Amino acid sequence: MLFWLKTYLVYQTEFTLGISNGMQKFLLALNPLPFGLLLFGIALYFRGKKSYWIMMIVDLIESLWLFANILYYREFSDFISMAIIKSSGSVSNNLSLSISQIIHTSDFLVFVDVIILTLLLAFKVIKVDYSPAKRKGALLITVVSILLFAVNLSLAEKDRSQLLTRTFDNNYIVKYLGLNFYAGYSGYQAYHESVTKSQASSKDMDKILTYLKKHRADTNMAYYGKAKGKNVIIFHLESFQQFLINYKVNDEEVTPNINKFYADNNTLAFDNFFNQVGQGKTSDAETMLENSLFGLPSGSAMTTYGTTNTFEALPAILNQQGYATAAFHGDVGSFWNRDNTYKSWGYQYFFSENYYQVKSGYKIGYGLKDKIFLKQSTKYLEQLPQPFYAKLITVTNHYPYEIDKKNQAIEKTTTGDNTVDGYVQTARYLDQAFGEFISYLKKTGLYDKTMIVVYGDHYGISNNHKKAIAQLLGKKSVTSYDLAMFQKVPFMIHMPGLQGGINHTYGGEIDVMPTLMDLLGLKNTDTVQLGNDLLATKRNQTVIFRNGDYVSPTYSKIGSTVYNNKGQVVTKKLTKAQRKSVAQKEAYADKLLSMSDQIITGDLLRFYQPKWFTKVNKSDYNYKKTEALKQLNQAQVKEQTSLFFNNNKKSTESLFVTDAPELK
Template sequence: MGSVLKKIRNVLNTKSGFFVLVLFCFWLKTYLTYQTKFNLGVSGSVQQILLMLNPLPIGILLFGIALYFRGRKSYWIMMIVSLLESMWLFANILYYREFSDFLSLGIIKSSGSVSNNLGLSIVEIIHPTDFLVFLDVIILGLLLVFKVIKVDRRRIRIRSAVLVSTLAVVLFGVNLSASEKNRPQLLTRTFDNNYIVKYLGINFYAGYNAYQTYKESSTRANASSSDLNEVLNYLKTNRAAANVSYYGKAKGKNVFIFHLESFQQFLINYKVNGQEVTPNVNKFYSDSNTLSFDNFFNQVGQGKTSDAETMLENSLFGLPSGSVMTSYGTSNTFQALPAMLDQKGYSTAAFHGDVGSFWNRNNTYKSWGYQYFFNDDYYKQKTNYSVGYGLKDKIFLKQATQYLEQLPQPFYAKLITVTNHYPYELDKENQSIQKTTTGDSTVDGYVQTAHYLDQAFGEFISYLKKSGLYDNSMIVVYGDHYGISNNHKKAIAQLLGKSSISSYDLAMFQKVPFMIHSNGLKGGVNHTYGGEIDVMPTLMDLLGLKNTDTIQLGNDLLSENRNQTVAFRNGDFVSPTYSKIGSKVYDSNGQVASNLTTEQKKSVDGMQARTNKVLSLSDKIVTGDLLRFYTPSGFKKVDKRQYSYKYSDGIKLLKKQQQTSKSSLIQQKGGHSTTDLFTTDAPELK
């Protein structure tokens, strides 16, 4: 036994032996991380072999750099590479646990805009076993420090180092070829990062994503007006005509966009121990003057809430990685709904109880034509007023009324709630419903914060009725994205009352509420398939705004002959007939459609082609800043310099508009404030 250990130690005391040891540790922890920390959807022996293989090519290449150096320097390089790899794995483990996706350069670049208030989330996300990715670095470091493994100062021949690098390239070629055979057009068609990691590895994904980000940034410099021809040609044949029964029904009315954070459709009429989770939203949903859509899907990517806002107010998708608002919100030209309404005589304002820099809103909203942005600088703050990402909803909405009542009418007002945000924690005095009992700590608190949001929504609707705004407004209510990610399959199955769930079930779980209320509007539940990309054209038609030459990739949800293919950011799609999730096609009953006829296959291929087309066109518009080359008739390019969201400037503008316009709510009330009409049971305000 002793002689065996001595031989092993002698091998490890050589540079090549240490190289193999470091490489093995890197491969093992990466493979175990794939299997235990990510949900890559590996199936079949080929994919299992590729999953085992894919850490090696890039690993050999990176660690092999050390072989070109002699002495301690080569060992330092191997240890630094190992540490950086561990940090990259660790960061992705945390990010994936919350967002079911991998870190991208776009997300890292925007971290300064979105990282505030993440401390609580990170504490909730971390598991003790996550730190095991650093174990090999610590052990190997100690073995070197205490000279259990000695540094081999001999130089490895350059030819040997070159052979190692060549081996890495050959292995990657084998990896890529086998991957392409198992998943054709892996890098040209897929929008799902899970596929890239599953087949080619997390390190390749990092490099590929960096290349994609660079390509996007260079696209703008090389873009020209001729690039719009493809977009305009597509819109000529794919724009749905307005429904004459609804066109202009809300013309001249105030518009409220009420943002239900992380709110999913399954919450509608959902009960816990016989108690409704969202009674106020339920009542609003079933109102005779509310148009409710029960097949409305969130279509967000990595940008989450920012993607939802981008789609709602621009009818453009988010990016494959990162966020439109953080990457392009400051510099790009937009033709957003707030700007269009501003130019039609509307006051436009966004309300949010967090810092203005979150998701780069303080710059993006200027590009979108918002006259006002009432961020956290405008509200009274106390320690117990906030949770996670800003003011608690009841406190936020109560304070927002002081600015809402001063806006000249008609106005467009977007109110963004935050309390129903991951990690779904609420202080005991605000809890008024029991948790679910799935055993998943992330999921079980979700109904408590959703119930709190529902109460805040009920208080806000009550205020609108008391103040008189309810009768003269179109109130749009929507959920921005999922609250429970697909990583929580067991808990989701319990919530839905199923023994197990399929990929199709998870796709259907991406439904979020979308409701439009206006007095005199013929309501009811509309079963058309649609998503957030379709909101802007729907609202424009209801408001009677000319919408025949705008660049929008969505279609009016009320149009009688609209295409009902709903594109997801990862390239999947759903529709009333067929849905494609990953590599599988499902029929309308959620069953795998394995024996499609030629005609059916043609239909599915057409839906996939449409999905790919709208996603690629949206990316070209955004990354090339193509809207700078095109202006719809009657629209003026937004001058961002005319907007300032500083508290002093916002208050000054409100006072100025009070003098020039006599249409605000407070002026209609003879100068008497309506803030006391907002009643809340928030314990913090008692």
């Protein structure tokens, strides 16, 4: 009872778990019980003093685990994983403040029950029962603990589906299943990673390098180096699909600002660009975008491997070329394990929720509303020494696509599907925020000095809404091919002087990194990238989905069905040569997915690095607000190339004009 009480109080007072409904409140109170009963119940199988001291040892270990997580969470807004403990260097690097600065006297209250009960036992206030152990009672406690966990897990999955398969955030695991379960779960993950990595060798990497050398697309010299030395801004359009471009509701454009940007003479827009995410959704998109590696068959590569793996990511490459690198996100830093993964990828700065002012009404769903987020981001963006690489992740256009009435600027669609019909309203809000941000870039002069990359990370409307999708597309019904084509998302590259237009090549998120590297004039002949430059004249246009399906300009395979480029089923109508072509595409898809899984699960990049690249040292980065802002200030004083310095040390925040009603 004492253990349950102190755990629950720590949940409420020391951790920010985002409890948002009655079910989550119930599970928070329930989840310390199953494993608490299981572990304490071990003592009931023994008799006499041994039983009591086993219970006290369990309580002490549990209390130490609770205490350690209080300290770690206070510093990093995350829980200690077994992978972190295993790599002791990571722990020491992460504990940027001394224990004396982190610790609070009240933290030691978690040991009060241990101390009191130990004294009561020692002075025989609690008298030891020497009667034989009641094995049936002990077994009953074990069975009850297992049944309680089954109930806990069932209710958790009902409230948050795919909780364990996708693993969004350690906070979610603790909120739903408890700190004890999290310890075991992270231990299993660490063990699985360790076994896989121990079986990998440099020979595995050599085979992949040989394959990539033969299949790398040639650079299009007409575009190579066109953006050399330019700033790079990656603008993340959350859950934004290609069909929204020029889409109208009641003859009104849903996204007029993005449409204008898409059609600009200096914008390269790709109209056959597909999202290729799996269960990792946004984290998969980021992994592909900045590493040219696929996500995992299940779960998230960022969550499972982001802390410990070796990467050769775009932020690290650019950082070593003199770029300042930063990511901006108005949600907690631990979501998708960004606070650890971004260090592995070489991001110098990560401006997450604790860098922003958050008031009532400022947040919706997964973080700050886009207009408020972008407005506040300017005070950090203007301080980055130029050239910089900055990624801004918006969140308002996220499922379930609901937004307060004062921020609604367009009517809903009328498909009758409640999930789908609100989609255009949050998309319009995102479009307005995007327009305000572009206006700011123009006013400050950054617009002319920057390559602006805009992309949709994954679908907004899943294939489960077939009837609504058919209505949106003006069709009576949709086929599997239609649904595959519905996976298109925008990808645009804008820069003054860039020869723009609509590019029809088939590609996906896996191809972004090599495309940007060629535009930036960066050596890209010996990197480990599974995509190829979208601007290359001779490139494989087979776009691979995480489940092994693929689409291409000629034939597409969805499940076991082959379609031609008109969406007609041709599985049984192919000539011998055509069957060979389809088989080659299928083999290509299997090969790339297999290689990607090998690279990530085996941590194969630890065995290879180009001569010009230096491996990332995660201890170089500190995302604690006070330390990071101190480093940022020192960097801009040293370089004196930031927008702030170029503006005579005057802030440009006032140049970001927004109509966000919350700020009026």
